[in-house]
Amino acid sequence: MPYKSVPLFWRLKKPKYNLTGTKCTKCENVYFPPRNLCPACRRSGDIQELQLSGKGKILSYTIIRTPPEGFEHYVPYAVAIIRLDEGTNITGQVVGDIEKIRTGKRVRPVFRKMHEDGNDGLIHYGLKFELVD
Numbered sequence: 001m002p003y004k005s006v007p008l009f010w011r012l013k014k015p016k017y018n019l020t021g022t023k024c025t026k027c028e029n030v031y032f033p034p035r036n037l038c039p040a041c042r043r044s045g046d047i048q049e050l051q052l053s054g055k056g057k058i059l060s061y062t063i064i065r066t067p068p069e070g071f072e073h074y075v076p077y078a079v080a081i082i083r084l085d086e087g088t089n090i091t092g093q094v095v096g097d098i099e100k101i102r103t104g105k106r107v108r109p110v111f112r113k114m115h116e117d118g119n120d121g122l123i124h125y126g127l128k129f130e131l132v133d
C-alpha cells in the first residue's frame with residue numbers, strides 16, 4: 001500500500017478508507033495519496049484538501065488467477081488502474097462479476113472488510129471498487 005509515502009499528518013487526520021486527496025489550485029493537478037507539495041508548481045503551488053468521489057473508469061486491469069500466499073480464497077480477482085472523475089489515477093481491487101470487467105467501464109467505491117484482528121477484534125475495512133452497469 002502507498003501509505004509509506006503519505007505524510008504523517010494525513011495518516012493521523014483521516015481514516016484509511018476516506019478518499020481524501022489534494023489539489024493544487026494553481027495548476028489544477030489532483031493527487032492521491034495526498035501531497036504536501038505540488039511537484040509541478042513546487043513552492044509556487046497552492047495545495048488544498050480535496051474529497052474524492054471514488055467514481056471513475058477503468059484504464060487497465062489484470063485478472064489474478066494465481067494468488068500470492070494467503071490470497072488463495074480470493075481468486076480470481078481483478079486489480080485495476082482507475083481514472084477517477086477528479087482526474088487522478090488510483091490502483092484498486094475490483095469486486096463483483098469480474099468477468100464483465102472491460103477497459104472504459106465505470107466503477108464506484110465500496111468498503112469491504114479486509115481482515116479481523118484476532119487479539120482485539122478490530123475489523124479493518126479497505127477501499128475496493130465495483131462495476132457500475
Ligand SMILES: [Zn+2]
Nearest residue numbers: 024027038041
Ligand atoms: Zn501545481
